[in-house]
Amino acid sequence: MNETWRNSVKTLVKETFGGPPSEGGMFTEARPNSGLFGTLDKLTANEASVSVNGATVAAHADHTRFYLWGTNAILKDGKQPDMNWEESWKISSVDDEGWHRIREELRHEYATLLESLDELEWNEPLTKEVLGSLAHSAYHLGAIRQMLKAIKM
Incomplete structure (x- = not known):
């Protein structure tokens, strides 16, 4: 894959x-x-x-982590793992330890994705997966930023 493409994707991630x-x-x-x-x-x-409109920021953050985990598994193994999407939305509240854990696990999946991008044998299905993961993560960033308007009133 062209270095310009790889570097551009990494910059956006x-x-x-x-x-x-x-x-x-x-x-x-x-x-x-x-x-x-x-x-x-x-x-x-x-x-x-x-809860803002039925979801918490903690659930959005953990759902984003879950999606990245799935992307990382696809990039590593070439196939989608079994994923229970409903489970990824069940977090309704967290304590300090749980909130810290969600953010650390999200950072881990992000770091794994960045490492994978350097090693990736780019093809159309994997490129779509990476771009889908980027768009999905950016969507949740926007959703969380909008939720903050209600949370921090």
Whole structure:
């Protein structure tokens, strides 16, 4: 795969999770910590447990982790693992330890994805999987950012 393509995908994945580089972002706010990690790290466990329209930020974060886990399994093994999507939405509240665990596991799956992108034998199905995971994660970042408007009123 073309290095320009690989580097572009990695830049967008990094922006989704870590926020934009210092020179400004492509789609997140052009300020530090506006990616998923910075957004989640500003929340307490109690805030992450507030239900907004039937879901919590904790559930969105863990669902994003779950999706990344599935993507990482596909990139590694070439097939989708058994995934119970309903289970990925069942978190209604977290304590401090649980909230920390969700964020650490999300960071782990993100790091695994970045490593995989460097090693990936790009083809159409895997490219679609990576781009789908990027879009899915960016969607949940936007959803969480909108939820914050209700949580932090």
